[in-house]
Amino acid sequence: MTHPLFTKHEDTLQKALAAIETRGYWSPFSEMPSPKVYGETANADGEAAFKFHLNRTFELDQPATQETVGAEVSPFGFPLGIRYPKADANTLIDAATRAQRDWRAAGPRAWIGVSLEILSRINRASFEIGYAVMHTTGQAFMMAFQAGGPHAQDRALEAVVYAWDQLRRIPADAHWEKPQGKNPPLAMRKRYTVVPRGTGLVLGCCTFPTWNGYPGLFADLATGNTVIVKPHPGAILPLAITVRIAREVLREAGFDPNVVTLLATDPNDGALVQELAQRPEIKLIDFTGSSQNGTWLERNVHQAQVFTEKAGVNQIVIDSVDDIKSAARNIAFSLALYSGQMCTAPQNIYVPRDGIRTAEGPLSFDAVAGAIAGAVQKLVADPARAVELLGAIQNEGITQRIDEARKLGRVLAESQSLEHPAFAGARVRTPLLLQLDAASDAAQFTREWFGPISFVIATDSTAQSLDLAGAIAAEHGALTLSVYSIDDIVLEAAHEASIRGGVALSINLTGGVFVNQSAAFSDFHGTGANPAANAALADAAFVANRFRVIQSRVHVEPKAVPA
Amino acid sequence: MTHPLFTKHEDTLQKALAAIETRGYWSPFSEMPSPKVYGETANADGEAAFKFHLNRTFELDQPATQETVGAEVSPFGFPLGIRYPKADANTLIDAATRAQRDWRAAGPRAWIGVSLEILSRINRASFEIGYAVMHTTGQAFMMAFQAGGPHAQDRALEAVVYAWDQLRRIPADAHWEKPQGKNPPLAMRKRYTVVPRGTGLVLGCCTFPTWNGYPGLFADLATGNTVIVKPHPGAILPLAITVRIAREVLREAGFDPNVVTLLATDPNDGALVQELAQRPEIKLIDFTGSSQNGTWLERNVHQAQVFTEKAGVNQIVIDSVDDIKSAARNIAFSLALYSGQMCTAPQNIYVPRDGIRTAEGPLSFDAVAGAIAGAVQKLVADPARAVELLGAIQNEGITQRIDEARKLGRVLAESQSLEHPAFAGARVRTPLLLQLDAASDAAQFTREWFGPISFVIATDSTAQSLDLAGAIAAEHGALTLSVYSIDDIVLEAAHEASIRGGVALSINLTGGVFVNQSAAFSDFHGTGANPAANAALADAAFVANRFRVIQSRVHVEPKAVPA
Structure with a gap:
């Protein structure tokens, strides 16, 4: 069962598979904010798109209350004045559950294809997202563009390709035939259905909302889960733009857009997050932030797989x-x-x-x-x-x-x-x-x-x-x-x-590579082997437990003839 | 870096890789207790070996106190009278920690090769283990031989091959070279070292000590961890024989045999197990048993990956x-x-x-x-x-x-x-x-x-x-x-x-396959998708988080010449 969006992006997927195998340099997304790559007016268009968001309500066609939230302030010295539709966590969970069935049934190639199409649309929005990252995180523009745009997209693609590398190993069916000496062999047809865990929760941070947020978001999507994206209250816009793009692609591909929703919040949302994180429907959590909050999740959330990146001493x-x-x-x-x-x-x-x-x-x-x-x-x-x-x-x-x-x-x-x-x-x-x-x-x-x-x-x-x-x-x-x-x-x-x-x-770094930098497809970011992170971006362990396999088996005629 | 035992068993490994890909019928271990396969005197020898264990102290050359433990009673109506050397949990942890360094450094091919050699020795002991399983679990002999012997060995091999399937994807090194326009490219050599989590704890059950115990034991070993095997107090002997064989192979291969140790206990060992399970050195736990004990581990053990199989309603x-x-x-x-x-x-x-x-x-x-x-x-x-x-x-x-x-x-x-x-x-x-x-x-x-x-x-x-x-x-x-x-x-x-x-x-099972039966390499045992088990035997998720990758990178001369 293939999918047109899988076919469309299959070449990129194959190159990404080769990249994670050899771990040499590779990226399909240009890290230079060049007019030749992104278009002559891309920078001006992106800046205008960013400025259009300021001092108005962000349009997002998803289940929401009549209220709005949002209190982002640019570290460069001005309030963004953006209001986001306020969503009720229960309503989002219900919407995700309803969206789950068709999304689940669409199967791995649809999940991968839709994920890659979302990424390619996000890439086109790199300038808009770059300015959004700049004015929420405080990164200078060049870094905001690179780390918040193409490098974050690389990490997302890396999660998708690791997911595919595991998903493709599970056959859709098998013929099992066990010899029985002089008697006819026992023969069965087996079907293997990949089943996502349920709904994932992505908890964003205020310094790298996309770079740290995308791996969990895309690992969840690529394995058929629905996702609620809960940005840090100080850096909502980059993920709001991301969610809007994801919903557009889902809708165009014929899926319920509530496969991905945004939960924007006002500052001091700790109690809300803790309650949501323990909801039985939430089966996956990807968190980047303080050791205090990350450790709380690791110790108190028992119904979900929890992936954390926390504090450390470099x-x-x-x-x-x-x-x-x-x-x-x-x-x-x-x-x-x-x-x-x-x-x-x-x-x-x-x-x-x-x-x-x-x-x-x-x-x-x-x-x-x-x-x-x-x-x-x-x-x-x-x-x-x-x-x-x-x-x-x-x-x-x-x-x-x-x-x-x-x-x-x-x-x-x-x-x-x-x-x-x-x-x-x-x-x-x-x-x-x-x-x-x-x-x-x-x-x-x-x-x-x-x-x-x-x-x-x-x-x-x-x-x-x-x-x-x-x-x-x-x-x-x-x-x-x-x-x-x-x-x-x-x-x-x-x-x-x-x-x-x-x-x-x-x-002995003395040249153009810095210890802070971590290149997708080559450098594992984090190891999962010390308290700074319980997972690496990205590897098999980051994706393998985001789905399960349900099998069925039924007798069929043997193919072999007993001797 | 290869290893003679890896080379010795590479053919089996390749066949097992093919089996988990196609999921048709395959097993290298004969399930029939046939003299043609296991030797004319294998049954008599195995029964004699089992009887030799009765009413004496089991010899195991590992750190121990002067005391002994053991109170196994055959469900067929007689006390086994076997005493096992009592071990102090702290001493076993220290011994495992000392054994870890050389075992870790030996690398994936040594871990896989040693695991497969242990398995092939265990296969030769199938009759002895079969009688031991029979008289601890209550299984009739044919089932004890099959499920406790070759079928358990199949599940062990399955865990090993899943581990290898993930380990082999991690290159030992890479050349990374990033173009810099008209400037010389940035070039780095990267090394990737697979690092085990530490010490695993295998908590056995009293009905299928080997079939349910081997997957965790061999998944740990195959990914370079050391292992403490803690059998159910009612079914120690099958795992004691297993540990003794594992230690023999490790010693012959030049490793510290304390890579695998046995923690035999008297009945009512709950407090001891809870304390051990929370020790910081214990990084992996494989448990089969009651929902009460399994849920306790899932909720209270934060320093280890916990794999559980618990109760369910079939x-x-x-x-x-x-x-x-x-x-x-x-x-x-x-x-x-x-x-x-x-x-x-x-x-x-x-x-x-x-x-x-x-x-x-x-x-x-x-x-x-x-x-x-x-x-x-x-x-x-x-x-x-x-x-x-x-x-x-x-x-x-x-x-x-x-x-x-x-x-x-x-x-x-x-x-x-x-x-x-x-x-x-x-x-x-x-x-x-x-x-x-x-x-x-x-x-x-x-x-x-x-x-x-x-x-x-x-x-x-x-x-x-x-x-x-x-x-x-x-x-x-x-x-x-x-x-x-x-x-x-x-x-x-x-x-x-x-x-x-x-x-x-x-x-529609009406013939020679029964719903209770689960065939390694083809049927996933458990799904990890409901409360009966948080993992499946075996899949990528069962092995991928038992090791991590630590990388290093250093500048080298570029291979490419800038245009």
Whole structure:
């Protein structure tokens, strides 16, 4: 049973299958916001589409009350003024349940085809979504476009192809024939029906609403589930646009659009989310956010599969370098990018207190710390260029955390407010870099300080640095680990530490790749092997339990003739 | 990185991969206890090996206290008198942790190769294990040999091949090269290391210690985990023999045998198990047993992946038949086989109160019920033949349950004690068949009455029968559903009911296949889609989360030359 949308996108699907097998570089979505790819007027059209949303009610043809919700404020300094139709959670669950039957019966090729068509429409809306991501998360436009657009689409496609890679292994039917010696064989025809779990709940975050939200949404859809998308109250618009596109495609393909619905909320929606998450109809939950909320879901939701990405402590171990300047420049970029508001941004930088080796001779701890601090300050020296890297701080909690962190240790690089040349009210802060000591400050550096806050930590030795890195990742979680060393034995020890900590390792990054970056189809984002995430984006484990197989069997005539 | 044991068994592995793809009949292990296959003296040797275990301490070279435990009693009427070395759970966890490092580093091909070698040794011990299964579970010998031996080995191999099917998809390394326009491409070498979760805990049951215990044990081993096997206190011996073989193979292959250890216990070990299950080192739990214990694990164990098979209500819907005799004979066999002590045995048989259609005209409810009761009574009329089908009742709780059930409704077939011609003290009971009514007895038939207890339930119509079947499976769990109908519309409705109930369907079984039977590589045992089990044996979801992937990446020279 094929489907026209499956056929339409089958070539992309085949390439994606090859990509997850070889894990080399591949993407069908252009990451450059180029007029040649997206059309001459794409940027202007996208910006206009974004501006059209402001200060009005977002149109979404789904079951809703007469009320509206929404209180998004751009981190660049203005309220979005967008109101969303308020939906009743029970009504959405009922609508999803009604939509389930035909969607389920359509089968894997329809689920995959519709998912891929939604993605291709989302790709065309990359500029509109880019501006929406920018003005909800605080990402500078280029990053908002890339991470919120094509890179998020890559992660979505990755989830779809992993789903297909598992679904395609289940035969629709089988002929089973068991020999019975001299008697005729027993023969049965068996049918295998792939059955989705039910309704999925996607709980979005306020920093990467699409990048972190799409994998769960598309893994659910591609395995035949219905989905309720509950964005973070601070970043609704990117997912609202996404849901609207998904519903358009579903409707055009002849399905009940309530296969995907939006649950927009006002701030402080915790109680609502907890109640919804425990509803018996909710069988899958994909969550990105705080450890507190994620752990609550893991421990209290028993009727659903729960996939979480939570807080972690990302770390860099500096043992030795060829050239401190290029290492410091690379690290500084990682600290400054989106003001450290990435789940993959480094926080703890371990440097032996006796200094390190370099190709140009030994370098003291202070010199290493100074090189990193200097590189940060150089990166943000020109406010007009800096804001295109830093973006804006997503919320006041983060600026307050910077103030709190400032008291922890000696300031190596001060966090400063910058004026944004285009947005007068933008909340822009440069990175804060502090000096701590492994001997006395563990209580501080073993927890996440989310935002542009990082520590250069004096250790007794690289051995201690690696011990800390492995142990902290294992106990407190981590999405990234980075090591700088010119010594193969240290690199092998770093590999062992990454295994102990269950964390992905980057080695000697000094060029155009940064530890924060994770490429779909090649880099597993998260491992599922430490507390920062109980799953990876994406792998078989991320999709295999989103569906089940129901079989039937009936006797048929044997094909074989007994001897 | 290959391994000699992987190479040795690669042919079997390839055949098993083909089998799970096509899901036709296949098994490498002969289910007939034939001297031609297993050797002329295999039966006598196996029985002697079993008898050698009686009334002495089981030798197991693993960390242990000086004490011993064990209180197994054969359901055929004599205490086994076997004592097992008592192990301290903390000591076993420490030993598993020490054994983990080299086992983990050996990699997937070693895990698979060692697993397959263990299985091939276990196959050679099928008679010894068969007698051990017989005298712990109460299964008659032929069933104990087949289900406890080759069929259990099939399920183990199935878990191994599903693990390999996922493991082989993860490349050891990759070359990633991203174009940068006119600049040189970014190029990285990536390494992917498969990392097991840690230590698995297998919690065995007293009716199918090997068939239900092997899948978790071998799924854990095949994905590089260490395993503590905790048998049910009533059925230790089959798993003790298994663990001893596994340790021999591990030692011969150069690994620490504490990769697999046995935790034998005295009866009433609940508190010990709960404490062990929550230890942070335990990352995987495979449980077969009561809903109470399984649900406790699902709700209270947060640090481990928990796979459970629990209670359920298996059902048969009789709508219409060609020939009532062959249907009744097939059903009666399913009720009598191992005295209904199979998790797949039917309990509720729905028949419209107005009777059914047959090829020979209409048949009243009473005639249908009478045909089934008569077929049961005929099957067990000759005690000497009956005991080879019924086996013995595993424990006194089940005989008490028969007495309790007797009060529930009109007795269609009485449960009688039979004398076993070979074992004077054997606890043998024939099946109890009662008549209930859908209108008044739901409180009774919506729960599991484990043992030789079943109900013919009068319903208003086949539509009501199917409604009940789907709803009860969905709410209370079920592993099997069976339907008899000569009407294609009813069969399609039964298929829909099986989807609603998340339960496997068998259609018109009148010959040599019984609803209780589930064939590895073809039938999914359990679906994971209703409360009877949160996983299926076996599929991708059963293995994919037993390991994680840790990657590293480092810059290398680009292979491509920029244009």
